[in-house]
Amino acid sequence: MIYLDNAASTWPKPEGVADAVKKAIVEYGANPGRGGHRLAVQAEQAISGTRHKLAQLLGVRDPGNLLFCLNTTHALNLALKGLLREGDHLILTGWEHNAVARPVEWLKRHRSVQVTIICPDEQAGWAKQVEEQIRANTRLIVTIHGSNVIGEILPIADIGEVARKHGIFYLVDAAQTAGLLPIRLDDLPVDLLAFPGHKGLYGPQGTGGLYASPDVPLVPIIQGGTGNRSEELEHPGERPVGFESGTPNTPGIAGLGAGVEFVLQTGIEKIYHHEMELIRQLWEGLTRIEGVRLVHPKPPVLPILSFNIDGVDGNEAATILDQHYHIAVRAGFHCAALAHRSLKTADRGAVRVSPGYFNTSEEIDQFIQAVREIAEAFRGFSHAW
Numbered sequence: 001m002i003y004l005d006n007a008a009s010t011w012p013k014p015e016g017v018a019d020a021v022k023k024a025i026v027e028y029g030a031n032p033g034r035g036g037h038r039l040a041v042q043a044e045q046a047i048s049g050t051r052h053k054l055a056q057l058l059g060v061r062d063p064g065n066l067l068f069c070l071n072t073t074h075a076l077n078l079a080l081k082g083l084l085r086e087g088d089h090l091i092l093t094g095w096e097h098n099a100v101a102r103p104v105e106w107l108k109r110h111r112s113v114q115v116t117i118i119c120p121d122e123q124a125g126w127a128k129q130v131e132e133q134i135r136a137n138t139r140l141i142v143t144i145h146g147s148n149v150i151g152e153i154l155p156i157a158d159i160g161e162v163a164r165k166h167g168i169f170y171l172v173d174a175a176q177t178a179g180l181l182p183i184r185l186d187d188l189p190v191d192l193l194a195f196p197g198h199k200g201l202y203g204p205q206g207t208g209g210l211y212a213s214p215d216v217p218l219v220p221i222i223q224g225g226t227g228n229r230s231e232e233l234e235h236p237g238e239r240p241v242g243f244e245s246g247t248p249n250t251p252g253i254a255g256l257g258a259g260v261e262f263v264l265q266t267g268i269e270k271i272y273h274h275e276m277e278l279i280r281q282l283w284e285g286l287t288r289i290e291g292v293r294l295v296h297p298k299p300p301v302l303p304i305l306s307f308n309i310d311g312v313d314g315n316e317a318a319t320i321l322d323q324h325y326h327i328a329v330r331a332g333f334h335c336a337a338l339a340h341r342s343l344k345t346a347d348r349g350a351v352r353v354s355p356g357y358f359n360t361s362e363e364i365d366q367f368i369q370a371v372r373e374i375a376e377a378f379r380g381f382s383h384a385w
């Protein structure tokens with residue numbers, strides 16, 4: 001199987017990841033932070049070790065500002081619901097994933113949060129467009145860092161500067177960029193950043209996190225056992241444990257530590273360089289095939305590319321790729337209703353191909369050849385949608 005669906009979850013994982021997960025289950029399956037015995041301490045050390053490695057990778061001085069979550073979606077919900085109050089105004093972009101768009105829609109309906117969605121106009125400049133929408137009650141700006149549909153990035157430093165200038169908080173969805181682009185949070189005008197463990201950090205599914213600057217008055221959205229101040233009924237809000245109620249995913253977080261270690265050892269420049277070589281090869285190959293229509297006219301700056309083939313539905317194309325060519329890609333709407341509306345593909349979605357560090361140039365050649373054959377086979381067919 002040629003796996004080209006790394007934007008959903010990277011696979012395969014570096015060797016050490018499964019070993020770390022297994023070790024956490026076999027050698028110290030105790031509950032971290034909930035007991036004084038040596039196995040509980042060992043489990044706690046695994047959690048803390050991963051937190052420190054993440055802090056190193058993401059340029060965060062105090063690892064306590066990194067809060068473990070189940071995935072990016074959980075982290076984004078925590079940031080949005082833990083910060084926004086009744087009647088606040090929020091600005092987001094038309095490229096957001098449902099992990100932002102849906103909690104925002106919920107906040108609009110249930111907490112009367114006012115919402116402005118910026119229609120992407122790259123010529124106008126993102127930061128300027130954001131600034132034009134600021135109101136007296138704007139409390140938060142939230143933007144994607146890298147799109148999961150077209151492999152474009154947003155200028156988060158510029159948008160963050162606008163947020164700082166107006167005293168507004170800035171939340172970044174780094175689902176497609178953490179582990180791939182340099183992010184030094186202590187030096188960036190970013191207050192909150194959500195990231196997955198299972199994509200560019202090469203960890204297991206069920207892991208992710210939220211960076212929250214100490215200046216953000218974030219409140220926990222889940223109350224419960226934290227392992228500290230257990231005699232009190234009121235939920236303790238201190239970081240990180242106040243935001244990590246309940247038993248954590250210790251095996252997953254231990255595996256994430258090994259994934260982050262792999263990224264640190266390999267170096268994000270090397271990972272990015274390799275994946276960009278593959279995506280350029282894809283871009284060049286696909287643009288030469290008659291009947292292939294790329295969703296975005298510009299070459300991608302992230303290892304993600306979406307396209308359609310004339311005469312064949314995207315899901316059908318993905319099924320043929322899977323069944324006949326043993327190639328895994330994702331078709332449809334990529335959990336990104338807003339983005340597909342903005343990109344004018346809301347009627348049919350697209351086929352998305354996303355190489356990872358373990359893909360090779362030969363695999364990309366095979367993929368291009370497969371798409372060429374599908375395009376030829378369906379040439380002349382009328383559109384089925």
Ligand code: PMP
Nearest residue numbers: 071072073097099148173175196
């Ligand atoms: N935001 C973006 C841009 C994404 O690509 C994804 C995953 N497709 C998410 C959020 C949600 O990530 P997770 O699956 O880790 O919740």
